[in-house]
Amino acid sequence: MNVLVTGGAGFIGSHTCVELLENGHDVIIVDNFSNSKQICVERIEQIAGKKVQLYSIDIRDRAALSRVFEENSVDCVIHFAGYKAVGESVKLPLKYYQNNITGTITLLEVMEQYGCRMMVFSSSATVYGPENPIPYVETMKTNEATNPYGWTKVMIEQILRDLSAAQPAWSIALLRYFNPIGAHPSGLIGEDPQGIPNNLVPYIAKVATGELESLGVFGNDYDTPDGTGVRDYIHVVDLAAGHVKALDYAARHKGVLEVNLGTGRGSSVLEILHAYERACGHELAYQIKPRRAGDLPAFYADTTKAKELLGWEARFTIEEMCRDSWNFVKRQMEEAE
Numbered sequence: 001m002n003v004l005v006t007g008g009a010g011f012i013g014s015h016t017c018v019e020l021l022e023n024g025h026d027v028i029i030v031d032n033f034s035n036s037k038q039i040c041v042e043r044i045e046q047i048a049g050k051k052v053q054l055y056s057i058d059i060r061d062r063a064a065l066s067r068v069f070e071e072n073s074v075d076c077v078i079h080f081a082g083y084k085a086v087g088e089s090v091k092l093p094l095k096y097y098q099n100n101i102t103g104t105i106t107l108l109e110v111m112e113q114y115g116c117r118m119m120v121f122s123s124s125a126t127v128y129g130p131e132n133p134i135p136y137v138e139t140m141k142t143n144e145a146t147n148p149y150g151w152t153k154v155m156i157e158q159i160l161r162d163l164s165a166a167q168p169a170w171s172i173a174l175l176r177y178f179n180p181i182g183a184h185p186s187g188l189i190g191e192d193p194q195g196i197p198n199n200l201v202p203y204i205a206k207v208a209t210g211e212l213e214s215l216g217v218f219g220n221d222y223d224t225p226d227g228t229g230v231r232d233y234i235h236v237v238d239l240a241a242g243h244v245k246a247l248d249y250a251a252r253h254k255g256v257l258e259v260n261l262g263t264g265r266g267s268s269v270l271e272i273l274h275a276y277e278r279a280c281g282h283e284l285a286y287q288i289k290p291r292r293a294g295d296l297p298a299f300y301a302d303t304t305k306a307k308e309l310l311g312w313e314a315r316f317t318i319e320e321m322c323r324d325s326w327n328f329v330k331r332q333m334e335e336a337e
Contacts (some may be wrong), residue, residue: 001025001026001075001076001247001251002025002026002028002072002073002074002075002076003020003025003026003027003028003074003075003076003077003078003247004028004030004068004069004072004074004076004077004078004116005017005020005027005028005029005030005077005078005080006030006031006059006077006078006079006080006081006107007030007031007036007079007080007081007082007122008027008029008030008031008041008044008052008080009029009031009033009036009037009038009040009041009044010031010035010036010040010080011036011180011190011191011192011193011236012080012122012177012180012236012239012240013029013031013036013078013080014036014040014041014043014044014189015184015189015236015237015239015240016078016080016239016240016243016244017029017044017048017052018044018047018048018184018189018240019237019240019241019243019244020078020243020244020247021044021048021049021050021052022048023244025244025247026053027044027050027052027053028052028053028054028055028068028072028074029041029044029052029053029054029055030055030057030059030065030068030081031054031055031056031081032056032057032058032059032081033056034083035083035084035193035194037192038056040189041054043188043189044189046188047184047186047188047189053072055067055068058103059081059103059104059106059107060098060099060102060103060106062106062109062110065106065107065110066110066113066114069110069111069113069114069116070114074111074114074116075116075118076116076118076119076120076247076250076251077107077111077116077118077119077120078119078120078122078243078247079104079107079119079120079121079122080122081103081107082099082100082103082104082122082152083095083096083099083100083149084149085149085198086126086147086149086150086198087198088149088198089147089148089149089150089152090147090148093148096148096149096152097148097151097152100149100152100156101152101155101156101159104156104159105159108159108160108163112167117167117169117170117171118170118171118172118247118250118251119160119170119171119172119173119250120172120173120175120243120246120247120250121156121157121160121172121173121174121175122175122177123153123156123157123174123175123176123177124150124153124176124177125176125177125178125232125260125262125299125301126145126146126147126149126150126153127142127145127150127153127154127157127176128140128142128176128299129141129142129143129144129145129146129150130144130146130294130296131144134266134298134299134300135264135299135300135301135302136176136260136299136300136301136302137260137302137304138176138258138259138260138302138305142154142157146294147294157174157258160172160174160256161256164254164255164256168254168255169254170254170255171250171251171253171254171255172250172255172256172257173246173247173249173250173256173257173259174256174257174258174259175242175243175246175259175261176258176259176260176261176301177234177239177261177262178231178232178233178234178260178261178262178263178299178300178301179199179200179231179232179233179234179262180233180234180235180236180239181199181200181201181233181234181235181236181272181321181322181325182201182235182236182237182316182320182321182322182324182325183236183324183325183327183328184236184237184324184328185237185324185327187324187327187328187330187331188328188331189328190236190324190325190328190329190332191236191325191328192328192332196212200231200269200272201233201272201276201321201322201325203215204272204273204276204284205276205325205326205329207284207285207286208276208280208282208284208326208329209329209333213285214284214285214286214287215273215284215285215286215287216286216287216289217269217270217273217286217287217288217289218289218290218291218292218295219288219289219290219291219292219295220288221291222291222297222298223297224266224268224297224298225268226268226270226271228268228269228270229268229269229295229296229297229298230266230267230268230297230298230299230300231266231267231298231299231300232262232263232264232265232266232267232299232300232301233263233267233272233318233321234261234262234263234314234316234321235314235315235316235320235321235324237316237324238261238263238314238315238316239261241312242261242306242310242312245306245310245311245312246259246310248310249309249310257309259305259306259309259310260301260302260303260305260306261301261303261306261312261314262300262301262303262314263300263301263303263314264300264301264302264303264314265300266298266299266300267318270286271318272318272322273286275318275319275321275322276322276325276326278319278322279319279322279323279325279326280326
């Protein structure tokens with residue numbers, strides 16, 4: 001298939017492009033490079049040994065997006081493009097609603113115009129909100145969120161369900177991610193956020209390289225094995241493979257599929273920190289800080305549906321996730337010298 005990947009140069013998007021190319025699909029990347037780098041596209045091609053089509057545009061630019069569909073026969077869209085920093089979304093809600101929701105609606109309208117009615121959407125476990133018990137199951141209510149970023153995911157899922165109900169020709173997969181970490185085993189692509197990272201592992205990586213002094217651990221008095229928050233960390237390559245499986249499913253089924261992509265296991269902040277210490281070969285400084293408002297003690301996925309419907313399950317361990325992340329970071333440092 002010809003697959004259009006919005007945000008295809010980003011962390012999850014780039015790994016998904018590799019998986020698509022390695023599974024025989026052709027890839028068209030649309031990215032405005034607001035939180036990614038163009039060299040990532042070259043590295044995707046290097047890993048997969050195949051070329052991609054690249055358009056450096058914003059999906060809110062209807063004319064530019066229409067040109068992409070005019071120039072390519074697009075069979076499916078995998079939609080990653082969107083802002084994703086929780087803290088920033090609280091400070092700048094309009095920026096998030098404008099970009100994430102308006103961008104998605106523009107994309108859907110252009111898809112409809114050109115007869116492309118298959119989408120795999122990058123959703124999030126944040127749609128389960130603060131009240132659902134763990135593990136999270138796809139049948140749970142998802143009409144709550146704790147921040148504007150989360151609300152954009154809740155709203156876009158609803159928009160896609162409404163679209164499918166109105167137009168049954170659509171095939172839509174809503175992939176609810178848990179906590180992607182790691183990097184491609186080649187070390188060529190990985191998580192490389194601009195500025196001070198918002199996510200745990202990139203922050204730990206900067207402590208490991210000496211760029212940051214220590215990791216702030218927010219709370220050590222939760223009802224968890226070591227008192228720190230527990231999350232379902234998944235290797236980004238496993239997550240990317242889940243998109244290819246979801247694409248195969250969507251090609252055979254109309255309607256909306258909601259599915260969790262996680263490991264089904266929780267790991268604490270300190271477990272991840274200590275695994276990263278083993279990967280980089282030295283101890284890493286950390287400081288216990290007060291809990292953050294809105295943080296949950298623990299959450300992780302029920303992965304039964306992904307196994308049964310997609311034939312997919314996570315393979316990589318926490319040790320491998322941290323090893324691959326450190327391998328990517330080391331390579332970045334060597335190239336910078």
